[in-house]
Amino acid sequence: MSDDLMLTLLTVLFSFISQIDSFEGLEKAIALGITVISLLLLALSVTAYRKTHLRITIYAIIIFALFALQQFIDYLDDIFVELDIPITDVVISSLTLTILAVFFLAIVRTKIN
Numbered sequence: 001m002s003d004d005l006m007l008t009l010l011t012v013l014f015s016f017i018s019q020i021d022s023f024e025g026l027e028k029a030i031a032l033g034i035t036v037i038s039l040l041l042l043a044l045s046v047t048a049y050r051k052t053h054l055r056i057t058i059y060a061i062i063i064f065a066l067f068a069l070q071q072f073i074d075y076l077d078d079i080f081v082e083l084d085i086p087i088t089d090v091v092i093s094s095l096t097l098t099i100l101a102v103f104f105l106a107i108v109r110t111k112i113n
């Protein structure tokens with residue numbers, strides 16, 4: 001009876017471990033997809049600015065560029081073990097804070113003008 005219990009526990013453990021690996025691949029694919037979409041939105045924002053010269057699109061350009069950079073660094077951090085250092089987490093968090101600050105400025109500046 002204890003052998004059956006041990007076999008069941010090992011089966012559950014290995015099943016759990018295999019699910020972690022599949023989610024890790026999914027996470028990397030999503031991170032890469034977010035980077036690509038950010039770059040596409042960045043390109044669209046640059047095109048829109050060239051056509052309209054609206055100041056609000058400058059904020060969008062900055063935000064999408066920072067977001068693409070943040071996601072790319074996060075993606076590289078997941079891929080390369082050498083980048084898994086504390087400063088990488090500080091850079092990613094700083095980029096998030098900067099994105100939020102620029103987003104806030106975009107809202108406030110458009111309300112004032």
